[in-house]
Amino acid sequence: MxxxxxxxxxxxxxxxxxxxxxxxxxxxxxxxxxxxxxxxxxxxxxxxxxxxxxxxxxxxxxxxxxxxxxxxxxxxxxxxxxxxxxxxxxxxxxxxxxxxxxxxxxxxxxxxxxxxxxxxxxxxxxxxxxxxxxxxxxxxxxxxxxxxRVIKKRDPRLPLILQTIRQEVGTSYSKRKELAQQIALSDSRFSHWFREQTGMPLRSYRKWLRLIVALEMILNGSSAINAAHAAGFSDQAHFSRSFLAMFGVSPQSLLPHLQRRT
CATH class of the missing domain: 2.60.120.10 (Jelly Rolls)
Structure with a gap:
């Protein structure tokens, strides 16, 4: 390099x-x-x-x-x-x-x-x-x-929190305080803990998951507007802006020419 x-x-x-x-x-x-x-x-x-x-x-x-x-x-x-x-x-x-x-x-x-x-x-x-x-x-x-190589073990509380977050994609989701209570942490300590464990803020991770869910739906034949709403985006424009920010290309430019492997 x-x-x-x-x-x-x-x-x-x-x-x-x-x-x-x-x-x-x-x-x-x-x-x-x-x-x-x-x-x-x-x-x-x-x-x-x-x-x-x-x-x-x-x-x-x-x-x-x-x-x-x-x-x-x-x-x-x-x-x-x-x-x-x-x-x-x-x-x-x-x-x-x-x-x-x-x-x-x-x-x-x-x-x-x-x-x-x-x-x-x-x-x-x-x-x-x-x-x-x-x-x-x-x-x-x-x-x-x-x-x-042997893989380092992570905090055993992390899978519980990740499961909750993933199950809530596209729905009303738990507040940070509610997630913190699940593993007996304070609101402020939970934010630091989540970033230490995952390398990213909770809000960013939730947006990433919503984007992946919407992308999966579109590749499976759903319309962009239906996928955006199902994944929790306010509208198709919100989804498109998030997609562009995270992939550097608009969904309209990328998705039509892709074939999906299951």
Whole structure:
């Protein structure tokens, strides 16, 4: 991985970001992947760890004033970035998941953008040729990381809180004080505890879950407006703004050209 001095306009003039988004996607709560052709995208930050692997040319990540070129790279959740690439594989890991915890145990610093260790990049390359279901891909990844290192145990109270939050997506949800009472913490202490455990604020995580639920519904054939309302967005425009902020591309530009793997 190295710092690049070429301007963004030069990168775009080479056609690296002039294509539409098109490819295959698999998604469920906790894990998702995209494989295919990249298109235009603006600077964005999503609440999932992302591992990106080249399919042909090396790609470039732009984060702030830094441009990094690599064959395989890790982008932590919440880090603003833009991707300049042709065809690539992206894997997304919910930071609260066991799989994300296992992945981060293999990295020097899970809080910064970095090149993936060759062993992990090679493993992800093998997934490119797999026709497995999204659930089997998740299990393959989990088995790989568990095999190579013992995973740290998390606070046993976290699964209880995550279960409550996920069950409430699209409905009236518990107030922070009510969640705190479930695990005998004060309101203020709960906010710090949740961020320590997950790496993100409660409000951001809830929005991320709503976005994933809406995205799943659209990929399953629902209209954008029905999916937005079912996931708890005030309207379709609210959903579109959130989607653009977290993925750097509008749902209208991305979703029509995707095929879903179940």
């Amino acid at each position: 190295r710092k690049q001095t070429r301007s963004i306009s030069n990168l775009n003039s080479q056609g690296l970001n002039s294509q539409i988004w098109a490819g295959e996607v698999g998604i469920e709560i906790g894990f998702a992947f995209f494989i295919g052709q990249s298109g235009e995208n603006r600077s964005h930050a999503h609440w999932a760890h992302q591992c990106i692997v080249r399919l042909d040319q090396p790609f470039t990540i732009i984060s702030g004033e830094t441009q990094l070129q690599a064959n395989a790279i890790f982008v932590p959740a919440g880090i603003e970035h833009r991707l300049i690439a042709t065809r690539h594989l992206s894997l997304f890991f919910d930071p609260t998941s066991t799989l994300a915890n296992a992945l981060c145990e293999h990295l020097k610093d899970a809080q910064s953008i970095q090149a993936l260790p060759p062993r992990i990049a090679d493993f992800f390359q093998t997934l490119l040729h797999s026709e497995s279901s999204i659930q089997n891909l998740y299990q393959n990844c989990l088995g790989f990381f568990k095999h190579h």
